Amino acid sequence: MMQNNVNNxxxxxxxxxxxxxxxxxxxFGTKVLDLGCGDGELLQYLRxxxxxxxxxxxxxDAKWLACMQNGSNVIQMDLEDGLSGFEDQSFDTVxxxxxxxxxxxxxxxxxxxxxxxxxxxxxxxxFGYWRNRLQILTGNMPVxxxxxxxxxxxxxxHLCTISDFDQFCKNHNITVLERRVITDTQAVEFMPNLLGxxxxxxxxxxx
Amino acid sequence: MLENNSVGIVAxxxxxxxxxxxxxxxxxxxxxxxxYETYGTLNHDKSNAVLICHALSGTHHVAGKYxxxxxxxxxxxxxxxxxxxxxxxxxxVIGVNNLGGCHGSTGSASINxxxxxxxxxxxxxxxxxxxxxxxxxxxxxxxxxxxxxxxxGSLGGMQALQWTLAFxxxxxxxxxxxxxxxxxxxxxxxxxxxxxxIITDPEFHGGDYYAHNAIxxxxxxxxxxxxxxxxxxxxxxxxxFGRKLKNxxxxxxxxxxxxxxxxxxxGDKFAGEFDANTYLRMTRALxxxxxxxxxxxxxxxALKQAKAQFLVVSFTSDWRFSPARSREIVKxxxxxxxxxxxxxxxxxxxxxxFLMPDAHYHNILSTYLSNIEIGGNDAK
Numbered sequence: 016m017m018q019n020n021v022n023n024x025x026x027x028x029x030x031x032x033x034x035x036x037x038x039x040x041x042x043f044g045t046k047v048l049d050l051g052c053g054d055g056e057l058l059q060y061l062r063x064x065x066x067x068x069x070x071x072x073x074x075x076d077a078k079w080l081a082c083m084q085n086g087s088n089v090i091q092m093d094l095e096d097g098l099s100g101f102e103d104q105s106f107d108t109v110x111x112x113x114x115x116x117x118x119x120x121x122x123x124x125x126x127x128x129x130x131x132x133x134x135x136x137x138x139x140x141x142f143g144y145w146r147n148r149l150q151i152l153t154g155n156m157p158v159x160x161x162x163x164x165x166x167x168x169x170x171x172x173h174l175c176t177i178s179d180f181d182q183f184c185k186n187h188n189i190t191v192l193e194r195r196v197i198t199d200t201q202a203v204e205f206m207p208n209l210l211g212x213x214x215x216x217x218x219x220x221x222x
Numbered sequence: 223m224l225e226n227n228s229v230g231i232v233a234x235x236x237x238x239x240x241x242x243x244x245x246x247x248x249x250x251x252x253x254x255x256x257x258y259e260t261y262g263t264l265n266h267d268k269s270n271a272v273l274i275c276h277a278l279s280g281t282h283h284v285a286g287k288y289x290x291x292x293x294x295x296x297x298x299x300x301x302x303x304x305x306x307x308x309x310x311x312x313x314x315v316i317g318v319n320n321l322g323g324c325h326g327s328t329g330s331a332s333i334n335x336x337x338x339x340x341x342x343x344x345x346x347x348x349x350x351x352x353x354x355x356x357x358x359x360x361x362x363x364x365x366x367x368x369x370x371x372x373x374x375g376s377l378g379g380m381q382a383l384q385w386t387l388a389f390x391x392x393x394x395x396x397x398x399x400x401x402x403x404x405x406x407x408x409x410x411x412x413x414x415x416x417x418x419x420i421i422t423d424p425e426f427h428g429g430d431y432y433a434h435n436a437i438x439x440x441x442x443x444x445x446x447x448x449x450x451x452x453x454x455x456x457x458x459x460x461x462x463f464g465r466k467l468k469n470x471x472x473x474x475x476x477x478x479x480x481x482x483x484x485x486x487x488x489g490d491k492f493a494g495e496f497d498a499n500t501y502l503r504m505t506r507a508l509x510x511x512x513x514x515x516x517x518x519x520x521x522x523x524a525l526k527q528a529k530a531q532f533l534v535v536s537f538t539s540d541w542r543f544s545p546a547r548s549r550e551i552v553k554x555x556x557x558x559x560x561x562x563x564x565x566x567x568x569x570x571x572x573x574x575x576f577l578m579p580d581a582h583y584h585n586i587l588s589t590y591l592s593n594i595e596i597g598g599n600d601a602k
Binding site: 046068070076079080083084086088089090091092100101102105 | 549552553556557559561562563564565566568582585586589590593
């Protein structure tokens, strides 16, 4: 029988190429808001490497506590309720790392991020990755490192492909400043929607 | 019996102040006393002091017992002690009875030096600002340049917030729990009903009941009963009492439901040990606190002077100091780019939750407090 889920911690303990790319997009000493910050690992990374003034947002009690244990500022709230506690353009960068696909109010959270942040970083597992396609072709919902859940226990409700998200940005008048696609630690330039498993976008509101 | 991680047997202390204190109202207290207790040891560089601010009916007796035979320990004993969230192995903890109180600090029942009689109605109305100013005097008295942290729930949370505004350089961390940046009209309305119960009690004598050898017991009792309703959530009351009867229905107005017994018991107990004038003044201090008022009701502008790092905590079922009110504080702190964390604790107990030893809540406080850096542990 297939494992219930691929152990996520193995993935986390690896070198995080996505963190490195995010750190490359965040400027030294700036103000960062990490939505769905989990245990605060990314915030800690950004604090250590770039001395950012970071705040996390986390709904889950245990993750909130882990984040505080990591020494991060963390605000407990539900992203589905929007970001009404944050002023317009009050952060240099607002990050939503591998959480977009689990959001119910997808459009709202992206709009809220663009309101609060001068720049926005969104990363998500690319559902168009060939291994996902292959599993669907063979008749099963994909289970992988970036999608480590079974269909019945997944928190993911809005999975999309890179092509879908490009279209989403276009339709919502969002400027894509930069897009990077990776598979594990490798950059993917050629046919990213097929060969990349993690999509990373740097966005801003179109003026 | 004392539990293992208790601060043990403690004794109240008294600090006398001869320098007059000008209150927010303009009134001047020529001299005053503050009753306080301390737990743990002050470290060599005096960097580990934590002040606990009490709420409406609290005292300086926060932890431990006065004798082994005491039935109950101090009011926040589950928080303070060796290896407890506010760890007395690390921190030097101070509890203080607020000015206007009735447990040792100068208040209406104290003797007015000018008349040789109890202050009674002549004791001035004190505010959150006045309390914090007097607490700063206590710090001076104890030779403490600053606090590692100030912590308080409800009205105590307002004092913790006020500390960061009045003395931004004397407090490094503020833990503001189950509190609000001011009271809503509904919240003040409960206070008004409580005060009316006291003031209209024939034994109140305009606040000078001491001279009449009287106590406005009925009023105080009703005020406390009302308070207790608002400190619990509907669900918590339902779980605790539901519609349980003590016996069969008697077709009377006696305490037939268990809830009634509880409220009457709490009211009677309180009326026997608390001073009515203090209750009036504590509720008034709650009503008046509004740091944003001088800033056109702009809380962000009001909190600009704060420098401390903050932990703000609210409880989901607290409708008297709702999470929404805590979020207002958090937003104003974020607007000022201050260091802040905010926890919204899922709890059934309503406002009273801040005094309960809920595991997650205590983990939050432990974690935050253990992250506070203090100087060398060379306690002397």
